Amino acid sequence: MDSTIGLSITAGFSAIAFAGYLISDILKRRVDTPRMVEVSEAIQKGAMTYLNRQYKTIAAFTLLLAVLLAWSLGYLTALTFTLGAVLSAAAGYIGMNVSVRANVRTAQAARSGLGEALKVAFSGGMVMGMSVTGIGLLGVCLLYWLTGDPKQIVGFGFGTALVALFARVGGGIYTKAADMGADLVGKVEVGIPEDDPRNPAVIADQVGDNVGDVAGMGADVFESYVCTLIASMLIGAITYGKPGVAFPLIVQAAGIVSSILATFLVRVKGDKPKDSIKRGMLTAGFVITVISCILSWIFFGGLKVFYATLTGIVTLILFALITEHYTFYDRRPVQTVAEASKTGVATNILSGLALGMESTALPVLVVCLAIIFSYVLVGLYGIAMSAIGFLSMTAMVVAMDSYGPIVDNASGIAEMTGSEPEIRRVTDTLDSLGNTTKAICKSFAIGAAALAAIALFSAYIEETGLEAINIAKPSVSVGVFIGGMLTFLFCSFLLRAVGKAAFQMIGEVRRQFREIKGLMTGKSKPDYARCVDISTRSALKGLIAPGALSIIAPVAVGFTLGAEAVAGLFLGIIASGFPLALFLAHTGTAWDNAKKYIEKGNLGGKGSETHAAAVVGDTVGDPFKDTAGPSLNILMDIIGTVALLLATSFITYALFA
Amino acid sequence: MDSTIGLSITAGFSAIAFAGYLISDILKRRVDTPRMVEVSEAIQKGAMTYLNRQYKTIAAFTLLLAVLLAWSLGYLTALTFTLGAVLSAAAGYIGMNVSVRANVRTAQAARSGLGEALKVAFSGGMVMGMSVTGIGLLGVCLLYWLTGDPKQIVGFGFGTALVALFARVGGGIYTKAADMGADLVGKVEVGIPEDDPRNPAVIADQVGDNVGDVAGMGADVFESYVCTLIASMLIGAITYGKPGVAFPLIVQAAGIVSSILATFLVRVKGDKPKDSIKRGMLTAGFVITVISCILSWIFFGGLKVFYATLTGIVTLILFALITEHYTFYDRRPVQTVAEASKTGVATNILSGLALGMESTALPVLVVCLAIIFSYVLVGLYGIAMSAIGFLSMTAMVVAMDSYGPIVDNASGIAEMTGSEPEIRRVTDTLDSLGNTTKAICKSFAIGAAALAAIALFSAYIEETGLEAINIAKPSVSVGVFIGGMLTFLFCSFLLRAVGKAAFQMIGEVRRQFREIKGLMTGKSKPDYARCVDISTRSALKGLIAPGALSIIAPVAVGFTLGAEAVAGLFLGIIASGFPLALFLAHTGTAWDNAKKYIEKGNLGGKGSETHAAAVVGDTVGDPFKDTAGPSLNILMDIIGTVALLLATSFITYALFA
DSSP: OHHHHHHHHHHHHHHHHHHHHHHHHHHTSOOOOHHHHHHHHHHHHHHHHHHHHHHHHHHHHHHHHHHHHHHHHOHHHHHHHHHHHHHHHHHHHHHHHHHHHHHHHHHHHGGGOHHHHHHHHHHHHHHHHHHHHHHHHHHHHHHHHHHSOGGGGHHHHHHHHHHHHHHHHHHHHHHHHHHHHIIIIIIIIIOOOTTOTTOTTHHHHHHHIIIIIIIIHHHHHHHHHHHHHHHHHHHHHHHHSHHHHHHHHHHHHHHHHHHHHHHHHHTSOOSOHHHHHHHHHHHHHHHHHHHHHHHHHHHHSSSHHHHHHHHHHHHHHHHHHHHHHHHOTTSHHHHHHHHHGGGOHHHHHHHHHHHHHHTTHHHHHHHHHHHHHHHHHHHHHHHHHHHHHHHTTHHHHHHHHHHHHHHHHHHHHHHHTTOOHHHHHHHHHHHHHHHHHHHHHHHHHHHHHHHHHHHHHHHHHHHHOOOOOBTTSHHHHHHHHHHHHHHHHHHHHHHHHHHHHHHHHHHHHHHHHHHSTTTTTTSSOOOHHHHHHHHHHHHHHHTHHHHHHHHHHHHHHHHHHOHHHHHHHHHHHHHHHHHHHHHHHHHHHHHHHHHHHHHTTGGGOTTSHHHHHHHHHHHHHHHIIIIIHHHHHHHHHHHHHHHHHHHHHHHHHOSOO | OHHHHHHHHHHHHHHHHHHHHHHHHHHTSOOOOHHHHHHHHHHHHHHHHHHHHHHHHHHHHHHHHHHHHHHHHOHHHHHHHHHHHHHHHHHHHHHHHHHHHHHHHHHHHGGGOHHHHHHHHHHHHHHHHHHHHHHHHHHHHHHHHHHSOGGGGHHHHHHHHHHHHHHHHHHHHHHHHHHHHIIIIIIIIIOOOTTOTTOTTHHHHHHHIIIIIIIIHHHHHHHHHHHHHHHHHHHHHHHHSHHHHHHHHHHHHHHHHHHHHHHHHHTSOOSOHHHHHHHHHHHHHHHHHHHHHHHHHHHHSSSHHHHHHHHHHHHHHHHHHHHHHHHOTTSHHHHHHHHHGGGOHHHHHHHHHHHHHHTTHHHHHHHHHHHHHHHHHHHHHHHHHHHHHHHTTHHHHHHHHHHHHHHHHHHHHHHHTTOOHHHHHHHHHHHHHHHHHHHHHHHHHHHHHHHHHHHHHHHHHHHHOOOOOBTTSHHHHHHHHHHHHHHHHHHHHHHHHHHHHHHHHHHHHHHHHHHSTTTTTTSSOOOHHHHHHHHHHHHHHHTHHHHHHHHHHHHHHHHHHOHHHHHHHHHHHHHHHHHHHHHHHHHHHHHHHHHHHHHTTGGGOTTSHHHHHHHHHHHHHHHIIIIIHHHHHHHHHHHHHHHHHHHHHHHHHOSOO
């Protein structure tokens, strides 16, 4: 089996090497429009400033928790925990540094046509995809190689979850404060177009796309990726020994290789970038399926484990189709929301909420079927392997997602620098595809987090030896109820933080329009930095409460009601958090696309009453889909890593176990 | 113990007798304003027409299910089931028949001052309170007396739950379709005041208050009341034998007696009707506490069971305080929502949602503490008894709640008939108190349903003998996940049904304003009946899907994944349904009261931009607090009764148990 570990480590290094190749390929492109360079540098500076300050906050928390872990669980756990945090931060750092450079180069490449621009943007996204999977796989493999025991790697998972929590929550607050501030004053009150350079919040808005959708999403998926690996290795070690540990690693290695191959397919020139990306996805999926089929035969002498893995891949495809159905503007559901806007804001809001609530049913059912099916095949290991299958396409999906903010930025830069119409047509085409892919990636991230949580839950059960966790015990059912409620409380913190931050941002943008003379005529420049600063401070302030809540809750329940109650808590969080996250993501996206559907000239088009109603829905949906919804992903998983780490302590020290 | 049953039966009859006394007292008051008689008769006719058609639909479902039950579980179950449905319908019929007569008499009594009007309105509400508790207790006692086995009464509980489901869902859709139709066209588009007789939907709106808040709420609480009794008797029989069965009955008998006493206190004249009602509540609570303390000593030779009961009473008080904090307009949270309306609709909506999500935390924690505390005292029986304690004040709370629509109607009738300003001042004072009490009753109904569900869950565990329901089994955790999602799907059906119904209503009201000449000048009368008919048809159509879902889901899960998975499903529904119901109720009420706070002259008052934003929030909140939220109550309990009934069948016939 050592050769498997060796192969997986090689795959991890290949990913990093490929990322390096893509980076050098992107950076050697020169940007020859000085105005573009200027805007791009402002975005870079803002993003880096934020990321540095965010990492400082995270570093403080990490240090504190590392000391606590060293004291309670030993140095090794503290060390792996710190490594997890550092590597996750590194992946985010690399990915974002590239995306804030790829954006302007995409705008530049748009001069040479759609194919070139797509190539740059997708390469930029793939850097994040490769960083996440490469660094994730490498970290897990190396730690396993050093310790020989998956249990020792749980701390690593906790470290990645901690960074993800802060990156998601902080990034989510940042981006929406900037977005709402820019839109509500700029577009609604002053009446200037989106991404207009006169808008003081425009740079903060562009920065937000990067810290939210690139760094935040990357850390989120990194965490799900690592935690699923660890959980499946834990279960694998117990049920199948070494092959059980090695198989998930090699499947993920295959995922990396197939994604590298697929990247070249996305580069083919063509008129329809959507088809190009789809071709890449399908190829990657096909290659992974074939490789894991062969490997399952080699490792286990049969195809049962392969079928479990395949279940995960099929789940991913179904997730994409369901998301498409509920959130795309060429489908009935979103058009219904658009039509409801005809009778005003209230009906737009209610119709969106009803859509979002309905849209939770199929994804949850699909996951439930996957659980049952894969469990019948090979027990708890099957459940974990279906999560691995789902996540085997991580590099491609993350690339697709990070592609979104890059082209969004490119389109914004083109707009801000007053580029030629042809360039803007290219960047706009890419941007509208970015909106499509983003919706699917959101669902992917939720599904990945839920599956990771379920895998962690299975591992927790195997680990604690609590073979029977009895919900007939009130401590367990109370755990479930508290879990069910926590997700709502957590969301309320986030919505409130965005509200407060947006309120400040609106005040500042209004102030600048009022006080800076010649701003509207373009004679003076706005103070972009002030807006960037407001978003930064609000985000850092807003992440404390939800961050603390998600770590304190399992610890408090564990040490009072015991290890079984924590299992209940965990289950309650998944049971309400999974549909709540889907609801928030789908509702927000549907409102967004209902607005876009109207803007395409339907139902009265831009400027109509109907459009005005849809704009309100879109604004309400912003923190739904980009702050509260995605942050729930991390909540589901962080409880799992804390629970796994402290399982034995809960059993020993609980007050009323 | 037979004497206890005798006493309880006597209490049940006393309640019915007292209701009769109150009815005769109300009916003997003459209404001498012909215009008032006319309006009141239109409301009566509309309400009765709807109730009759609703009962026809329910009768069809009841018959179908009775045949299925007779075939699968025997005639006795089918019979008790039918009896439960019939008695619940009877309680609703009586209560609503009185409330649609008490409304006009309250308006009439307002001539003699606040004291008289309060007396009539509260008496009218107390008829519903006495019907619910009297008929509920009597039904359970008689069936127990006849069969001697609480298990045989489960069918009765299912019957009440079925009627409650239809009454809540149907009433909720009816009332909000009418309300939104009346408001969105009348107040917003045409600009006529609320309850203006020129509005074609005004009668449907008044009818809606009765079928939603009186009949719907009554059936809801009736079901919680009966199911909690049955669950506690089931557990009591297993743990304490006959005294265990008799104690919950006698506590509820004491509840009835103390509520009758307290009614006389509400009759005392005074300037502040709020203090008067509070005095009544506190007296009733005190009497119940003393009686159950003495009885606990007599029955069990100790106070442990009493303490468990007391836990429930304390929980009720805390529920009221928490609701007050989050939903009253003289408190910070609602004022924050009002202030958020200054920056527009989007911030009003987000602020309300954040408030609602936050407001779920304390009630859930309080219930969790009550569960743990009462379980530590006397095991599962303690949990059931704390639910009984919570519900011991049912008569008073239902009276307070039914009082709401009566005074709301009275105020509407006064407005429609152009009564003197003094009369309208009296009815408006009573109405504003009604809004306060309604919010608390909503929380009460949610808490009661959740506690009933938890008691049913405990009974299910005792009954099935599934001493260990293992969430480590995927079938169980899948059950939890499906349960967590079902509440969202269920809500989406309801929001959509209200949306569709409101859409039709808006069309019809607009049509009448357009086509009926002289409507605005008051020369022609609108066609009220058409609007009543639209609400009726929409409500009956809208209740099919959620009704079917809530019965089919547990059956489908039970016969595929087995009895343990049903326990998981049940737990998942409570875990997400309880906070979701609180969220919907509190958010809706907070938006409503934020609007009222502004209408009192704050933040620009009526007609300001801020007010316009708050009106949209209020409209979105309508189906939250009056349709989807309350309907979740029934969903939580109906699964429990179905599960209890079919427990043994699930164990025997499940496909993959």
